[in-house]
Amino acid sequence: MGNALAVSEDGLRMVAAWEDMRGLCGPPYNRPCTIPWSPPGLTGVAASTDGGRTWTELGAPPATETFMAGGHGWLDRGLHGSQETFYLVSRARLLDNPHPNYGQLGMLLHRGRFENGRFVWKDTRYLGPAADERDFWRGPNVAAAKDGSGRVYVAYTNLADLAYTCDQPGTSGGQIRVRRSDDGGDT
Numbered sequence: 001m002g003n004a005l006a007v008s009e010d011g012l013r014m015v016a017a018w019e020d021m022r023g024l025c026g027p028p029y030n031r032p033c034t035i036p037w038s039p040p041g042l043t044g045v046a047a048s049t050d051g052g053r054t055w056t057e058l059g060a061p062p063a064t065e066t067f068m069a070g071g072h073g074w075l076d077r078g079l080h081g082s083q084e085t086f087y088l089v090s091r092a093r094l095l096d097n098p099h100p101n102y103g104q105l106g107m108l109l110h111r112g113r114f115e116n117g118r119f120v121w122k123d124t125r126y127l128g129p130a131a132d133e134r135d136f137w138r139g140p141n142v143a144a145a146k147d148g149s150g151r152v153y154v155a156y157t158n159l160a161d162l163a164y165t166c167d168q169p170g171t172s173g174g175q176i177r178v179r180r181s182d183d184g185g186d187t
Helices: none
Strands: 003-007 014-019 043-048 056-059 067-069 074-078 085-094 104-115 118-127 136-144 152-159 175-181
Touching: 003 085, 014 074, 014 085, 043 085, 056 118, 067 104, 085 118, 085 136, 104 136, 104 152
Parallel strands: 003 074, 074 136
Antiparallel strands: 003 014, 014 043, 043 056, 067 085, 074 085, 085 104, 104 118, 136 152, 152 175
């Protein structure tokens, strides 16, 4: 659990992310709440355009058809000028799994930028193990090149073949893996 912060080159535009348990109310967990988040998620996000003096809470980042932001977010910023992009990587949780301890599978990469004085999300991409893998991905983080090249790197821990290591769940020594993109996260 934790929080993250990314800041524009001029220090005025900021995006913050944190663990937010308000995502446990409403679907898929079906716990009562006064106002369910839409979209659901366990990652809260806020943005500032004045160097952090004031903040606008944005709720959870956009979900995909199958997954919502599952916490453990990490932020960075890349590209320049009107193409400046903020990257948030989080765990991916299945939208239809109501059990609070299960349903985490892979990661989500969210991309957004400031337009007309406000932060807007551009898209959300699922990064996850192939359907036949028995690996458990966790601890994602993201780093974006600051030279305008569009290079983005996502690192994570892969608890390889988790359910089958010594016949004991969670006993994998794990591996650090890196995914890279040379086009700002498009591929």
